[in-house]
Amino acid sequence: MTQADLFVRSRWQQLADAINEHNNAYYVLDKPSISDREYDRLFLELQELESAHPELATADSPSSRVGGAPLDGLTRYEHPTPMLSLNNSYDAEEIREFEERVRRFLGGSAPATIPYLVEPKLDGIAMELIYTGGVLEVGVTRGDGTVGQEVTTNVRTIRNVPLKFRGATAPARLAVRGEVVMTKDGFQALNKRRAEKGDKTYVNARNSTGGLVRNRKPEEAAAAPLRFYCHSAGIAEGVEWASQSGFMELARAYGFQTARGIKLCEGIEQAIAHLDVIEGMRADYAYDIDGAVLKVDSAALQGRLGFVSRAPRWAIAYKYAAEQAETTLLAIEIQVGRTGVLTPVARLEPVFVGGVNVSNATLHNAEELERKDVRPGDRVVIQRAGDVIPQVVKSLPRTEDRPAFVFPETCPDCGTAVVQPEGEAAIRCPNQIGCPAQVRTGVEHFVSRLAMDIDGLGSKRVEQLLLEELIADASDIFVLDQHRSGLLMMEGMADKRVDNLLAAIDEAKGRTSARLLFGLGIRHVGETVAKKVMQHFVSFAALRAATEEELAEADEVGPIVAKSIATWFASEANRGLLDRMRERGVQFPDAEVVEVSGDNPFAGKIVVVTGTLESMGRKEAQAAVEAVGGKSSGSVSSKTDYLVAGAKAGSKLKKAEKLGIEVLDEAAFLALLNG
Ligand code: IVH
Numbered sequence: 001m002t003q004a005d006l007f008v009r010s011r012w013q014q015l016a017d018a019i020n021e022h023n024n025a026y027y028v029l030d031k032p033s034i035s036d037r038e039y040d041r042l043f044l045e046l047q048e049l050e051s052a053h054p055e056l057a058t059a060d061s062p063s064s065r066v067g068g069a070p071l072d073g074l075t076r077y078e079h080p081t082p083m084l085s086l087n088n089s090y091d092a093e094e095i096r097e098f099e100e101r102v103r104r105f106l107g108g109s110a111p112a113t114i115p116y117l118v119e120p121k122l123d124g125i126a127m128e129l130i131y132t133g134g135v136l137e138v139g140v141t142r143g144d145g146t147v148g149q150e151v152t153t154n155v156r157t158i159r160n161v162p163l164k165f166r167g168a169t170a171p172a173r174l175a176v177r178g179e180v181v182m183t184k185d186g187f188q189a190l191n192k193r194r195a196e197k198g199d200k201t202y203v204n205a206r207n208s209t210g211g212l213v214r215n216r217k218p219e220e221a222a223a224a225p226l227r228f229y230c231h232s233a234g235i236a237e238g239v240e241w242a243s244q245s246g247f248m249e250l251a252r253a254y255g256f257q258t259a260r261g262i263k264l265c266e267g268i269e270q271a272i273a274h275l276d277v278i279e280g281m282r283a284d285y286a287y288d289i290d291g292a293v294l295k296v297d298s299a300a301l302q303g304r305l306g307f308v309s310r311a312p313r314w315a316i317a318y319k320y321a322a323e324q325a326e327t328t329l330l331a332i333e334i335q336v337g338r339t340g341v342l343t344p345v346a347r348l349e350p351v352f353v354g355g356v357n358v359s360n361a362t363l364h365n366a367e368e369l370e371r372k373d374v375r376p377g378d379r380v381v382i383q384r385a386g387d388v389i390p391q392v393v394k395s396l397p398r399t400e401d402r403p404a405f406v407f408p409e410t411c412p413d414c415g416t417a418v419v420q421p422e423g424e425a426a427i428r429c430p431n432q433i434g435c436p437a438q439v440r441t442g443v444e445h446f447v448s449r450l451a452m453d454i455d456g457l458g459s460k461r462v463e464q465l466l467l468e469e470l471i472a473d474a475s476d477i478f479v480l481d482q483h484r485s486g487l488l489m490m491e492g493m494a495d496k497r498v499d500n501l502l503a504a505i506d507e508a509k510g511r512t513s514a515r516l517l518f519g520l521g522i523r524h525v526g527e528t529v530a531k532k533v534m535q536h537f538v539s540f541a542a543l544r545a546a547t548e549e550e551l552a553e554a555d556e557v558g559p560i561v562a563k564s565i566a567t568w569f570a571s572e573a574n575r576g577l578l579d580r581m582r583e584r585g586v587q588f589p590d591a592e593v594v595e596v597s598g599d600n601p602f603a604g605k606i607v608v609v610t611g612t613l614e615s616m617g618r619k620e621a622q623a624a625v626e627a628v629g630g631k632s633s634g635s636v637s638s639k640t641d642y643l644v645a646g647a648k649a650g651s652k653l654k655k656a657e658k659l660g661i662e663v664l665d666e667a668a669f670l671a672l673l674n675g
Helices: 001-026 037-050 092-109 152-156 183-195 204-211 217-224 243-253 268-280 297-304 366-372 436-447 457-468 473-487 495-508 511-520 529-538 540-545 559-570 572-583 618-627 651-661 666-673
Strands: 076-077 115-122 125-132 135-141 147-151 173-182 226-237 263-266 288-294 315-319 321-334 342-353 356-362 379-384 391-395 606-610 631-633 644-646 662-664
Touching: 001 037, 001 342, 001 495, 037 651, 076 356, 092 268, 092 288, 115 173, 115 226, 115 268, 115 315, 125 204, 125 321, 135 147, 135 152, 152 204, 152 217, 173 183, 173 204, 173 321, 173 379, 183 204, 183 356, 204 217, 204 226, 226 243, 243 297, 263 268, 321 356, 321 391, 321 436, 342 366, 342 379, 356 379, 356 391, 366 391, 436 457, 436 473, 511 529, 511 540, 529 540, 540 559, 540 666, 559 572, 559 606, 572 666, 606 618, 618 631, 618 666, 644 651, 651 662, 662 666
Parallel strands: 606 631, 606 644, 644 662
Antiparallel strands: 076 147, 115 263, 115 288, 125 135, 125 173, 173 226, 288 315, 321 342, 321 379, 342 356, 379 391
8 A cells, every 4th residue: 555545544534433423423322523514524525535535435434324323222123214314505505506416417307497395404303103004103213224213102102293194094104204303492391390300401402302202211201392293204105295295285184293484495596595584483493493404396306316325316404504692701621531632611601502501612622722812701702503512613802901821731630741742733631541531531431332331330420430439440340349338338329220230340341352442442443443453363462462563454454543552552551451451350352253265155245235134133134244254235336246135125126126236035145145
């Protein structure tokens, strides 16, 4: 590989890791970590890199997926047809470009004026409701777009969800899609009640909706002011419509509610004008909206336009700019994160913006702070886009002079002199082992779901354990069974909780070495890199002994990642931490080797699994393909070698047939798999 190749690959990895993290934050945790606009930028850069370097577009690239993985705990349910997302736009020019793309795609047959249905974009939780013979059968969250969580019991409690279609005739099967939202008033009232009871209040309506929809106590969902607004359809058997507006009318006739302000517009300029009308009505909506959606109305045109990767060509979202407000900056505090980065945080006089009370906002880093010259005591403009952490935009002109904020030269948590690595904006505390802030966030990461996955150890609990000195680092978790009485003295810890926690810790001792490696929080080592590294070295001991050069030979590991891993393992303190883990029963199992013997027919081939298989789940089938050296992908393209089609295979099967890709039924798949 040339230096340029390495650079491109490492940038791709950076983007893929970042997008995966943000997907997880958004879809799984309901806690978006960046604004949609920033996300779109990352995604676009990734797609551009992949179109210039197609070899980067691996089957597990975030560009081939629709979202993140569904949470554990609830039953997973595969959508009959995938729930996709929408491409975003931010101004009228981009909307006009959207129409140009539509026209280009349709060619000479495009109508002189294209009718569009313009709808508000509801900021809630996407949901699919599947009706058989007009009777509600299942409610499924969007999940990763392919598989969601079955939440039927909670959905039934939503007052405006029809349990049965109105009217005499119902189609054989219809999946109605829409958004579950909570009214703004309802949200305020709910939070007030929670505060009075001493329960934790929710950050905003969308988060609380997400929590309630997935809540395992349906009575809590039932008591909440949740509503469902229909906006599209999934699988449809025994029913047809000629247009999006026709579908919405039909849905209303069946008893569904649709949002206010929907309008059929003749042509793009009328549609653009209506986007403004909806924006003007934003505050009057009973629930949060974060933009509008423009859809080509004609079903026939929609059919011709089709989809590209994860979004329809016939629709586009128009996202509103962030809401801004003015307030006073009371103080600037420095927070130290897991990787030691010092982040300046603004403490604000509370102000209501974008539907919530904001009293903290990020100032990003020292460079931004200096550029904006924001000083404690200033009147400042803050903004909030969606659920993202609010930001300080700028200071208003000062009427009196105030001293500038001086960025600390030592870490506020441990006093170590800070460093600023060349070419980086971030200022760091280098004391990874001894800095209390880094230890706390490091342990939180270590026990988190994608790492050691220790149930019952949330961030509050970890903080308590450190505070009570029951643990000093991650290795101490594995001797907590010797501190039973200490655990019992902690707030909210009764016998049963302690038993459960100790059992969860015991179970975690056997976690894969890839999870362990990811959990160590080594810079640039995300989930994917950790897996690839363990595949390469198999044993953790071999990984520990590897030189930087040897590390760089692993898949997905470039010079930056190799250096980061080597530096981590070179530290005496880190090696001590690992030794203590091993002494305390952590097993560091060898990675199960993926045999790329070349003699299995799937070795080196790209395989897509769709529909329902009888002998195994889809994830299992994908894992089986990977276990014999194949690559599994979520979408069919000309690069696909095989499509494994189970029962009820839908659009993927059609596409594969159209592209002339070899289709295997379950029996043929199993035969090839077993050689
Ligand atoms: S149409 C194929 N219409 O926005 C696209 N989606 O980024 C089908 N959303 O999670 C979606 N309001 O749940 C559509 N009026 C609206 C919408 C809407 C909100 C959500 C949707 C999806 C996301 C797409």
